[in-house]
Amino acid sequence: MTLGPTTTATQAYGEASYWDNRYAQDDGPFDWYQKYPSLAPLLRLYTSLLHRVLVVGCGNSAFSEGMVDDGYGDVVNIDISSVVIEAMQKKYSNRPQLKYSQMDVCDMSAFQTGSFDTVIDKGTLDSLLCGNNSRINAAKMLEEVGRVLKDKGVYILITYGAPIYRLHLLRESWPWTIKLHVIDKLLPGESSGQQKWELTSPIPLDDDGNSLEAAIGKNPDVHFIYVCIKDDS
Numbered sequence: 001m002t003l004g005p006t007t008t009a010t011q012a013y014g015e016a017s018y019w020d021n022r023y024a025q026d027d028g029p030f031d032w033y034q035k036y037p038s039l040a041p042l043l044r045l046y047t048s049l050l051h052r053v054l055v056v057g058c059g060n061s062a063f064s065e066g067m068v069d070d071g072y073g074d075v076v077n078i079d080i081s082s083v084v085i086e087a088m089q090k091k092y093s094n095r096p097q098l099k100y101s102q103m104d105v106c107d108m109s110a111f112q113t114g115s116f117d118t119v120i121d122k123g124t125l126d127s128l129l130c131g132n133n134s135r136i137n138a139a140k141m142l143e144e145v146g147r148v149l150k151d152k153g154v155y156i157l158i159t160y161g162a163p164i165y166r167l168h169l170l171r172e173s174w175p176w177t178i179k180l181h182v183i184d185k186l187l188p189g190e191s192s193g194q195q196k197w198e199l200t201s202p203i204p205l206d207d208d209g210n211s212l213e214a215a216i217g218k219n220p221d222v223h224f225i226y227v228c229i230k231d232d233s
């Protein structure tokens with residue numbers, strides 16, 4: 001499923017009511033873009049099983065369940081939709097490693113500054129960027145993500161957005177050290193084939209995107225993963 005300029009009525013992705021309606025009709029699980037097993041090697045590179053992890057805009061994805069099955073012990077999940085949060089609280093009532101709370105990612109004042117080692121975002125910044133006041137909301141979200149992370153904490157953003165559409169937003173928000181990884185998009189039913197680029201090797205990153213094109217070609221059919229390490233300077 002795509003999220004972005006080619007999708008109809010993309011503005012709705014910025015509205016809580018859209019997500020409530022959607023989750024009332026679909027109890028999932030459904031994972032946008034990529035499932036946990038394909039991204040697990042990258043997570044293991046930047047995170048530890050002992051990390052306190054926050055998944056923002058979790059939806060009814062099985063990603064966090066996959067993390068806990070792999071040994072992560074503390075995975076906190078938030079979403080703007082109370083419908084999906086109630087469903088996930090019920091589903092995982094017997095898994096204390098998984099916590100679910102209804103919360104707006106632009107206002108996470110319920111969390112203290114520096115409370116997480118890792119924040120994972122798969123499709124949530126993308127959703128905000130589809131809605132009204134997108135730039136303001138994206139800036140608020142990134143400010144909050146940086147705030148709740150510890151120094152040297154890691155924000156992992158999985159998105160369809162190429163560097164020319166995402167890097168300036170990230171760089172404006174915090175003095176991160178940013179690494180870029182890519183993973184092939186998979187069509188439904190397709191199994192992983194020959195990757196254009198090794199997932200765990202960062203792509204050289206310059207300002208204009210030329211290094212990306214040189215590495216994997218023009219208009220690659222990939223999802224982008226920005227690993228943003230919070231600078232403590």
Ligand SMILES: C[S@@+](CC[C@H](N)C(=O)[O-])C[C@H]1O[C@@H](n2cnc3c(N)ncnc32)[C@H](O)[C@@H]1O
Pocket residue numbers: 003013014015019030031032033056057058059060061078079080081103104105106121122123124127128
């Ligand atoms: C594209 S879906 C991605 C869901 C899930 N992360 C995945 O990968 O399958 C975007 C999610 O962000 C949530 N969302 C949208 N705006 C939000 C906000 N302001 N605060 C928290 N969650 C939000 C939606 O309810 C939805 O579950």
